[in-house]
Amino acid sequence: MFDLFSQDTEQAALFADTYPMQLHPSGKGHVITIPDGELFYAPHFFDQRISDRAMQVLLANPQYDPKSTHWHDVTDISNIAWENVAWQQDIIKMYGKEIPLPRVSAWYGDSDRAYTYSGIRLQPKSWTPMLTWIRQELLKISGQEFNSVLLNWYRSGEDHISWHTDAEPELGKNPIIASVNFGESRRFLLRRTDDPKTKIEIPLHHGSLLIMSGALQHHWQHSVPKQAKVMGSRINMTFRRIHT
Numbered sequence: 001m002f003d004l005f006s007q008d009t010e011q012a013a014l015f016a017d018t019y020p021m022q023l024h025p026s027g028k029g030h031v032i033t034i035p036d037g038e039l040f041y042a043p044h045f046f047d048q049r050i051s052d053r054a055m056q057v058l059l060a061n062p063q064y065d066p067k068s069t070h071w072h073d074v075t076d077i078s079n080i081a082w083e084n085v086a087w088q089q090d091i092i093k094m095y096g097k098e099i100p101l102p103r104v105s106a107w108y109g110d111s112d113r114a115y116t117y118s119g120i121r122l123q124p125k126s127w128t129p130m131l132t133w134i135r136q137e138l139l140k141i142s143g144q145e146f147n148s149v150l151l152n153w154y155r156s157g158e159d160h161i162s163w164h165t166d167a168e169p170e171l172g173k174n175p176i177i178a179s180v181n182f183g184e185s186r187r188f189l190l191r192r193t194d195d196p197k198t199k200i201e202i203p204l205h206h207g208s209l210l211i212m213s214g215a216l217q218h219h220w221q222h223s224v225p226k227q228a229k230v231m232g233s234r235i236n237m238t239f240r241r242i243h244t
Contacts, residue, residue: 037216
């Protein structure tokens with residue numbers, strides 16, 4: 001496994017011999033061609049001011065201070081009077097037991113775009129002004145009109161997501177997934193499904209954007225592993241198109 005990127009764009013270019021890479025016409029990031037897929041990566045797509053404000057809006061509530069609260073001690077996230085995002089901790093069934101997912105989620109989008117993953121059926125909440133604005137910014141860079149977004153809140157480095165693909169039938173044959181990130185930097189890993197030793201690591205920073213496209217979801221899995229030293233929150237938004 002190698003680290004495809006650092007915060008230094010010049011150092012990122014050193015990996016161009018491994019995977020073809022070119023500057024995106026917008027000048028905001030790089031397009032990287034990998035076997036059976038393509039990535040667009042901009043480590044600082046949204047500037048510091050916008051990114052800081054996004055975190056304030058996403059976690060705004062009248063009960064808890066987003067920065068000082070140890071969120072793992074809050075037993076029922078859904079009972080908080082969230083001002084802008086209807087956060088909830090979903091439950092999955094494994095071996096006959098109900099297990100809370102190690103992250104907090106919310107699903108937003110067009111009213112007829114429900115989504116099912118890991119046996120969880122999600123009905124979308126209506127678009128908020130901030131999510132609508134981000135979606136419009138993504139349209140400029142991707143040309144894709146996303147109709148849904150899954151928000152995942154990683155309360156600390158203890159929260160994570162294991163290896164998976166975003167290849168549910170309602171996403172279509174070769175889905176385009178745009179991943180927007182605010183808060184603490186976290187490791188994002190990709191690995192080949194036919195050769196798990198082939199891995200790519202991309203750091204997702206405050207304000208970064210990663211777009212996965214092509215046949216990538218059919219040939220690569222991705223994950224966000226635990227990082228015990230990360231104490232703060234990271235919020236990830238994966239914009240997508242749901243086909244009815």
